[in-house]
Amino acid sequence: MLTIGLIREGKTPTDNRVALTPAQCKWLLKNRPDVHILVESSPGRCFSDEEYRRAGITVTDDISSCDILLGIKEVPVQQLLPGKTYLFFSHTRKKQPHNQAMLHTMMDRGITLIDYECLEHEDGQRIIGFGFFAGIVGAHNGLMAYGKRTGQYQLEHVYKHKDYRALIHTYFGLKLPNIKIAVTGSGRVAHGILEIMNLVDVQEVEPEEYLQRSFTYPVYVHLKGRDLYRHATTGDYNREHFHEHPNEYQCLFRQYLPHTDVLMNGIYWAQDIPRLFEWEDMQRPEFAIQTIADITDDTGGSIPCNLGDGTIDNPVYGVHRTTREKLTPYHKDGVDVMAVGNLPNELPRDASRYFGEQLLKHILHDLLGNGSVTIDRATILKNGQLTAPFDYLHHYAAH
Secondary structure (H helix, E strand, C coil), X not given: CEEEEECCCCCCCCCCCCCCXXXXXXXXXXXXXXXXXXXXXXXXCCCCHHHHHXXXXXXXXXXXXXXXXXXXXXXXXXXXXXXXXXXXXXXCCCCCHHHHHHHHHHHHCCCEEEEHHHCECCCCCECCCCHHHHHHHHHHHHHHHHHHHHCCCCCCCHHHCCCHHHHHHCCCCCCCCCCEEEEECCCHHHHHHHHHHHHCCCEECCHHHHHHCCCCCCEEEEECHXXXXXXXXXXXXXXXXXXXXXXXXXXXXXXXXXXXXXXXXXXXXXXXXXXXXXXXXXXXXCCCCCEEEECCCCCCCCCCCCCCCCCCCCCEEEEECCCCCEECCCCCCEEEEECCCXXXXXXXXXXXXXXXXXXXXXXXXXXXXXXXXXXXXCEEEECCEECHHHHHHHHHHHC
């Protein structure tokens, strides 16, 4: 009998999402009689302790008997139980300094760490994540910020609505001005952005039209890797080669800067990937972007004026085009930036339900059975030791 535990989130600010909903736990118990589930009691979870109890799940303060522990965000070091297998978003694969001590502690305590972010198909596409709802909330917030900046329409914060269905109802009758929106990316985040574009009746146009025409209605252009990057020497784009040698590529996004009112950024970024634009571009008179929703949210990453996270309550800040200083939002000398690290928390029940479905469909069967190559590739630590794919973290984890 294997015991799965849903842990209480300990990171501040507290995340209220869960890896499995009460209904999903109930389904798992019915279909896997060899599995037991414990839920660590939590006052802030989007599904209450009582909802889990009504589904027949044991709620407890002691999860030390669990074999596998499922969380969402990073686990504070004092809560890490020795010898367990953890699944959560560790944010260590890019050597993030703020999680160095956590990884070191996990090594000391002989823990196995499987990172959701590293669960990928053979072609590198993520298998599981909250990206779709990050895209939905981020796109809404970007539109909300542009409306507040211009005064042309008004949208409320997502978290003020009961759920996704209630949010959709707020779009009935909404008429957007004749704005041009650039959407970047091809993964789940981009799919969430496109969902909102369709719901608010923004029409898709081809890149050539977007760059050459004016429109009497709101439009967006969807820019994927091939639209955004080309090899500096050959002028070609090959996705696999790009991800292996991003420093050999140039970014083509600058041509869109004079034609874009709102940028919805959902593209993956790593250290050597060219930025969409640079600080100097923001000082040029042709720079037309007023609002940036940086939904993938890498501080100083593909969006140089991402100066760090806002909050769910205050998701938008301004950035001065010349001094690069943070301003109050909607300042005449600034560009508004929406950057929040936990966007799906605004629709936690919908986002958790979606996440749990992916977990059940693609991962848990192998996790509870004989494992898989996919899980092996996502295992950063095995009994406290770095695995071969993550040996590059050796110096990071040792200090």
